[in-house]
Amino acid sequence: MDSLRPPRPELESLVPYDVKDVRADIMLASNENPLNLPGELLEKLADLAARIPYNRYPDPLSNPLREKIAEANGLEPGNVLVGNGGDELIFDLLLAWGGPGRTLIDLPPTFAMYGIDAEMTGTTVVSLPRREDFSIDGEALLERLKPGDIDIVMIANPNNPTGTLAAETLLIDVLNATDALVLVDEAYFEFSRHTMRPHMSRHRNLVILRTFSKAFSLAGLRAGYLLAHEDVIMELTKVRQPYSVNRFTQVAASLVFRERPVFEAGISQLLRQRDMIVCGLEALPGVTVYPTEANFVLFKVAHASAVWRDLLHEHSVLIRDFSRAPGLEDCLRVSVGTEAEVVRFLGAMDEIISRRHASDLFGIAATAQRHLKEGE
Numbered sequence: 001m002d003s004l005r006p007p008r009p010e011l012e013s014l015v016p017y018d019v020k021d022v023r024a025d026i027m028l029a030s031n032e033n034p035l036n037l038p039g040e041l042l043e044k045l046a047d048l049a050a051r052i053p054y055n056r057y058p059d060p061l062s063n064p065l066r067e068k069i070a071e072a073n074g075l076e077p078g079n080v081l082v083g084n085g086g087d088e089l090i091f092d093l094l095l096a097w098g099g100p101g102r103t104l105i106d107l108p109p110t111f112a113m114y115g116i117d118a119e120m121t122g123t124t125v126v127s128l129p130r131r132e133d134f135s136i137d138g139e140a141l142l143e144r145l146k147p148g149d150i151d152i153v154m155i156a157n158p159n160n161p162t163g164t165l166a167a168e169t170l171l172i173d174v175l176n177a178t179d180a181l182v183l184v185d186e187a188y189f190e191f192s193r194h195t196m197r198p199h200m201s202r203h204r205n206l207v208i209l210r211t212f213s214k215a216f217s218l219a220g221l222r223a224g225y226l227l228a229h230e231d232v233i234m235e236l237t238k239v240r241q242p243y244s245v246n247r248f249t250q251v252a253a254s255l256v257f258r259e260r261p262v263f264e265a266g267i268s269q270l271l272r273q274r275d276m277i278v279c280g281l282e283a284l285p286g287v288t289v290y291p292t293e294a295n296f297v298l299f300k301v302a303h304a305s306a307v308w309r310d311l312l313h314e315h316s317v318l319i320r321d322f323s324r325a326p327g328l329e330d331c332l333r334v335s336v337g338t339e340a341e342v343v344r345f346l347g348a349m350d351e352i353i354s355r356r357h358a359s360d361l362f363g364i365a366a367t368a369q370r371h372l373k374e375g376e
């Protein structure tokens with residue numbers, strides 16, 4: 001037979017995740033660390049890699065790594081789960097706490113994977129849009145938790161793509177108001193330095209997500225982890241793919257975690273370069289910059305899609321276009337790069353905005369002149 005039975009009807013409304021493999025000289029679209037691992041770590045990793053028994057399946061629970069992570073966080077290994085990137089763990093959470101007949105609260109605009117994974121797992125999504133300044137509508141959220149029918153809440157903190165940090169008091173109010181599993185996604189913790197970790201002892205429904213993809217230069221290897229009550233981890237081990245974190249990734253992530261003080265200077269530098277971006281964009285006419293606690297900056301500009309295209313085609317600078325996403329009209333997000341990349345991005349923006357401004361002024365002048373003539 002040369003025909004194909006359709007897949008699950010739920011897939012009809014889904015579009016593939018934006019994996020456009022666009023290349024540019026300056027890649028500022030995915031919130032990665034702009035620098036590869038430091039040379040000394042690359043050398044150590046090469047040594048370690050030569051001694052891995054690649055013919056054997058990996059340790060399903062990445063035990064040496066989870067022990068290190070647990071110890072650093074004052075927890076037991078049973079409170080830690082390592083995944084193939086944070087994305088896999090988000091999916092596992094929805095496999096275990098979501099599903100048909102179960103409900104997720106999503107706080108858009110936010111990380112798209114929450115909604116996508118909910119749809120894939122047949123989980124009902126209740127969307128509570130953020131306010132105009134992208135803060136969480138705390139009243140609406142607490143009100144919606146009251147009936148007690150919510151199974152899971154996902155909160156990116158700081159939020160991606162807006163950079164917004166939630167008030168800790170609100171997160172505590174949420175934890176007090178519900179027995180739903182509350183994921184606080186701290187993918188940008190190393191930049192914000194805000195964590196809900198101290199509240200784990202009083203709230204067994206609190207789950208914290210971290211990743212090696214952003215501050216720690218390992219986006220290409222896929223490693224993330226959860227901190228949670230041991231009962232939560234136990235349930236997740238029922239649904240997860242047992243060998244999802246390969247041996248090489250386990251070794252690399254262990255090395256990076258052990259040596260993480262090496263990244264501190266680079267993180268401070270990225271924060272200074274973020275401030276350069278904020279100041280540089282604020283100086284441009286017609287650009288609104290949103291406050292950020294992460295390694296990216298969201299800003300609003302007229303004709304955002306055209307600006308995005310000019311950055312790519314005329315300056316080979318790739319950033320992320322959110323202008324068609326609900327609640328993010330005319331918004332673009334730029335990740336913090338090296339100093340040289342930031343200078344190139346700002347130079348390109350200056351050029352594009354000045355030209356648009358000049359042609360706008362020209363347009364106004366031409367219209368005025370026409371009106372004058374018509375009045376003659």
Ligand SMILES: *Cc1c(COP(=O)(O)O)cnc(C)c1O
Nearest residue numbers: 085086087111160187211213224
């Ligand atoms: C990047 C990111 C993640 C996880 O990324 P992985 O590369 O899958 O570890 C999770 N949540 C948010 C909000 C992110 O921005």
